[in-house]
Amino acid sequence: MEKTQNNKAWFLVLPVLVLVAFSAVIPLMTVVNYAFNDTFGNNEFFWAGLEWFDDMIHSSRLHEALGRQILFSAIILSIEVPLGIFVALNMPKKGFWSSFVLVVMSLPLLIPFNVVGTIWQIFGRTDIGLLGHTLAALGIDYNYTADVLDAWITVVVMDVWHWTSLVALLCYAGLQSIPQAYYQAAKIDQASRWAVFRYIELPKMSGVLLIAVLLRFMDSFMIYTEPFVVTGGGPGNATTFLSIDLVKMAVGQFDLGPAAAFSLMYFLVILLVSWVFYTVMTNMDRSASDIPEEL
Amino acid sequence: MRIKTSAVVMALYLLFLMVPIYWLVNMSFKTNAEITGAFTLFPDNFTLRNYTVILTDPSWYMGYVNSIIYVVMNTVISIAVALPAAYAFSRYNFIGDKHLFFWLLTNRMAPPAVFALPFFQLYSSIGLFDTHIAVALAHCLFNVPLAVWILEGFMRGVPKEIDETAYIDGYSFPRFFIRIFMPLIASGIGVAAFFCFMFSWVELLLSRTLTSVNAKPIAATMTRTVSASGMDWGVLAAAGVLTIIPGALVIWFVRNYIAKGFALGRV
Numbered sequence: 001m002e003k004t005q006n007n008k009a010w011f012l013v014l015p016v017l018v019l020v021a022f023s024a025v026i027p028l029m030t031v032v033n034y035a036f037n038d039t040f041g042n043n044e045f046f047w048a049g050l051e052w053f054d055d056m057i058h059s060s061r062l063h064e065a066l067g068r069q070i071l072f073s074a075i076i077l078s079i080e081v082p083l084g085i086f087v088a089l090n091m092p093k094k095g096f097w098s099s100f101v102l103v104v105m106s107l108p109l110l111i112p113f114n115v116v117g118t119i120w121q122i123f124g125r126t127d128i129g130l131l132g133h134t135l136a137a138l139g140i141d142y143n144y145t146a147d148v149l150d151a152w153i154t155v156v157v158m159d160v161w162h163w164t165s166l167v168a169l170l171c172y173a174g175l176q177s178i179p180q181a182y183y184q185a186a187k188i189d190q191a192s193r194w195a196v197f198r199y200i201e202l203p204k205m206s207g208v209l210l211i212a213v214l215l216r217f218m219d220s221f222m223i224y225t226e227p228f229v230v231t232g233g234g235p236g237n238a239t240t241f242l243s244i245d246l247v248k249m250a251v252g253q254f255d256l257g258p259a260a261a262f263s264l265m266y267f268l269v270i271l272l273v274s275w276v277f278y279t280v281m282t283n284m285d286r287s288a289s290d291i292p293e294e295l
Numbered sequence: 296m297r298i299k300t301s302a303v304v305m306a307l308y309l310l311f312l313m314v315p316i317y318w319l320v321n322m323s324f325k326t327n328a329e330i331t332g333a334f335t336l337f338p339d340n341f342t343l344r345n346y347t348v349i350l351t352d353p354s355w356y357m358g359y360v361n362s363i364i365y366v367v368m369n370t371v372i373s374i375a376v377a378l379p380a381a382y383a384f385s386r387y388n389f390i391g392d393k394h395l396f397f398w399l400l401t402n403r404m405a406p407p408a409v410f411a412l413p414f415f416q417l418y419s420s421i422g423l424f425d426t427h428i429a430v431a432l433a434h435c436l437f438n439v440p441l442a443v444w445i446l447e448g449f450m451r452g453v454p455k456e457i458d459e460t461a462y463i464d465g466y467s468f469p470r471f472f473i474r475i476f477m478p479l480i481a482s483g484i485g486v487a488a489f490f491c492f493m494f495s496w497v498e499l500l501l502s503r504t505l506t507s508v509n510a511k512p513i514a515a516t517m518t519r520t521v522s523a524s525g526m527d528w529g530v531l532a533a534a535g536v537l538t539i540i541p542g543a544l545v546i547w548f549v550r551n552y553i554a555k556g557f558a559l560g561r562v
Contacts, residue, residue, distance in 0.1 A: 003388045004387055005387070007390055012380055012382060019432075020436070024402045026413075028410075030413035031413055087304070087305070090308075092301075103550060105312065106546040107539060107542070109493055111539055112499060113499050114514050115517070118517075122318065122532070128528070129318070211444065211445070222404075222408070224406075242406075243406055247408050264409075267409060270405075
């Protein structure tokens with residue numbers, strides 16, 4: 001849709017601006033302050049320049065956590081996005097079952113993060129958990145607190161359990177907005193199921209899919225509570241993701257300077273990747289809809 | 296045939312979702328002795344003790360009240376400020392609009408772990424520490440950008456001719472916005488409110504950092520009790536089950552909105 005030029009629109013944006021400035025800019029400036037200073041307590045600060053950043057960039061601990069984090073997010077996205085689309089395509093379109101499915105699918109989304117962790121912690125235990133007990137009964141040696149692979153599988157399956165529904169619900173919302181006439185036209189053209197998906201459903205879903213992919217990327221990149229409750233970052237450091245490492249550093253060891261420098265770089269990485277995602281996907285959206293629009 | 300395969304797919308997927316929850320519910324009705332001692336698919340000694348513990352102890356049930364208060368406050372604030380902003384983004388070009396939109400989104404991307412300590416200092420210094428409004432405002436950090444984003448998407452789907460027709464008919468902007476525009480995107484508002492509710496309800500790190508007693512959320516109450524009283528699995532499971540219920544009620548409500556409102560795309 002073409003938009004009109006109107007700088008008075010700033011007034012409509014003003015409330016959001018004030019609110020977000022209060023709850024984001026001020027705290028962020030505090031973090032920046034920590035990152036460039038050293039402190040010995042009592043609110044006394046000494047200029048440290050780029051020392052903390054230098055430390056953090058060369059820290060192998062950070063590199064390893066970053067590596068694990070990227071691997072985790074990649075696995076999560078490659079499972080949840082296709083699975084979410086697939087589930088959305090199979091959801092009943094109307095009637096009682098549609099409501100029923102919507103409600104059941106939303107349930108995992110509305111469980112507080114630490115409760116999700118608790119559920120899976122219990123579920124996977126070989127002594128009191130259904131999953132752990134069943135696997136043990138089948139003769140599979142499964143122990144997520146000792147085995148690295150088991151820990152990873154548990155955390156990944158937990159995240160798939162927790163968040164696939166979000167992708168599916170967003171795609172479902174996109175699918176619901178496709179006029180019935182499109183399908184009828186496709187039927188007249190004798191389009192295959194794949195063609196219907198590729199040329200009708202996927203382009204119509206691209207907007208919500210962008211939201212879904214971005215949300216999943218950002219949230220999996222910041223994941224803290226669930227793996228912390230289940231594995232505590234272990235065994236060893238095998239599931240210590242960036243946030244877990246950061247909280248360990250800031251709260252556990254109270255190294256404010258390095259932690260703040262770490263935070264800023266962490267934030268920048270998320271920003272950069274999200275920006276690339278956002279740009280690529282909006283460009284795709286534009287070329288798909290064939291309507292020239294100024295960016 | 297197609298209907299059949301999709302039913303099978305859905306059944307399997309729902310089963311996958313429900314089994315861990317079933318196990319939690321199952322545990323919440325068991326005694327601790329049965330949980331750790333025997334392995335049963337259904338509680339042998341059906342007990343409501345775990346729920347009684349929670350519903351009779353104010354330090355437990357006030358956690359739910361606190362959570363609901365700040366979540367509702369946050370949802371209302373987020374939607375109220377996001378509505379005009381989303382309208383501006385969906386209808387007008389203005390100086391810096393693209394940059395502003397992306398800047399808003401960056402706040403959604405900020406890891407809460409980064410903000411925990413600065414938030415604590417900020418809200419302590421202005422005397423809002425341990426109040427519901429502090430948590431509600433803190434959660435605006437990620438909910439406002441998200442609400443703007445979702446609402447913008449829905450508003451873009453409403454043809455601009457509707458705005459123009461309304462102005463020709465003599466509607467003022469506020470009246471047009473409330474009487475005509477908001478009903479048109481009711482499903483969008485429902486979806487945005489749902490997401491705000493959801494992210495505020497499930498968040499733990501910030502809400503735990505910003506509260507101590509008076510506004511302590513249920514999720515934080517759970518973590519403390521687990522570490523304090525050893526492993527009271529039954530009460531833990533019951534508390535978990537109770538955290539699921541408000542969410543289930545909300546989605547039931549929003550579901551009706553979505554069902555009614557998705558005619559939007561067919562206008």
